Amino acid sequence: MTIDIITDEQRKMARYAKAISHPIRVYILSLLGKQSCCYSGDLSEDLPIAKSTLSQHLKELKDAGLIQGETKAPKIKYCVNKENWAEAQELFKGFLKI
Amino acid sequence: MTIDIITDEQRKMARYAKAISHPIRVYILSLLGKQSCCYSGDLSEDLPIAKSTLSQHLKELKDAGLIQGETKAPKIKYCVNKENWAEAQELFKGFLKI
DNA sequence: AATAATGTTCGTAGTTTTGCGAACAACGAA
DNA sequence: TTCGTTGTTCGCAAAACTACGAACATTATT
Numbered sequence: 139m140t141i142d143i144i145t146d147e148q149r150k151m152a153r154y155a156k157a158i159s160h161p162i163r164v165y166i167l168s169l170l171g172k173q174s175c176c177y178s179g180d181l182s183e184d185l186p187i188a189k190s191t192l193s194q195h196l197k198e199l200k201d202a203g204l205i206q207g208e209t210k211a212p213k214i215k216y217c218v219n220k221e222n223w224a225e226a227q228e229l230f231k232g233f234l235k236i
Numbered sequence: 237m238t239i240d241i242i243t244d245e246q247r248k249m250a251r252y253a254k255a256i257s258h259p260i261r262v263y264i265l266s267l268l269g270k271q272s273c274c275y276s277g278d279l280s281e282d283l284p285i286a287k288s289t290l291s292q293h294l295k296e297l298k299d300a301g302l303i304q305g306e307t308k309a310p311k312i313k314y315c316v317n318k319e320n321w322a323e324a325q326e327l328f329k330g331f332l333k334i
Numbered sequence: 335a336a337t338a339a340t341g342t343t344c345g346t347a348g349t350t351t352t353g354c355g356a357a358c359a360a361c362g363a364a
Numbered sequence: 365t366t367c368g369t370t371g372t373t374c375g376c377a378a379a380a381c382t383a384c385g386a387a388c389a390t391t392a393t394t
Contacts, residue, residue: 143282148262156257158331160352164246164253168331178371184241191353193372198351211361212370227332233262234325235269258382276341289383291342296381309391310340 151233154226157202162187162195167218170205175217249331252324255300260285260293265302265316273315 158164162185169176178196182189196216199205203222208215256262260283267274276294280287294314297303301320306313 142284144259144263148266149259151262152257152259155253155262159250159254159257161242161247161250164249164331165242168246171331171333179369182371186240187352188354189371190355190373194352197372209360212368214371230328230332233256233266233269234328277339280341285382286384287341288343288385292382295342307390310338312341 147229150225151229153202154204154229157199157204160195160198162192163199166195166199166216167204170216170218175215177213177215179213245327248323249327251300252302252327255297255302258293258296260290261297264293264297264314268303268314268316273313275311275313277311 158167165185166176166181169181178192182192185192187195196205196207200207203219204226205216206219208217256265263283264274264279267279276290280290283290285293294303294305298305301317302324303314304317306315
């Protein structure tokens, strides 16, 4: 009940887990796992949500560091952020003892 | 934009991820990974949160199916729910393999 | 039976998440 | 420049999350 015994690693774990804690975001990341990149417009066609909502989910993933967007005007190409994804992999691997 | 293309697997992934999307819950699960079981009271001593708050986090993990409680009156022994934990492992493994 | 130990539930409060449509910004093409 | 395409941001609302203390339940012990 004194000091904070939760480690930075555990905080990071929680952060990444939070980023993937929504079905839409799981879907997006799964897709990026298959094809490594995608356009927001393609997602918008497939997913039953408003564009603005999709935009927010992408922002969530971006803020968590799991994806990155590259402007290919007028579109934006989203890719996995490999560095952070690798970190997340390691964290989850350790956590799940996979 | 028509049918829901999100799979049950992806929904489950999101559900499990949500359960571990809080530092306190990551801490609890990490501990259970090390020693497989623990008492709520021990957690309460270590964590800087109110008992009632801890109780809620444990309930979250229980509802998600990741842990289960066994009454050893007047204490409660919490353990990993092995079956569901294995399922979560598989889901994350598939998800992260990417 | 009375007390102590252990947790849960209730009521409350503040914050965050999720979602939508409308309005706005950026940029290529006609 | 004007228009169409593509996304983001804004304003709003509903729901969920996080947290606390007080009150309550349960059970072992005295």
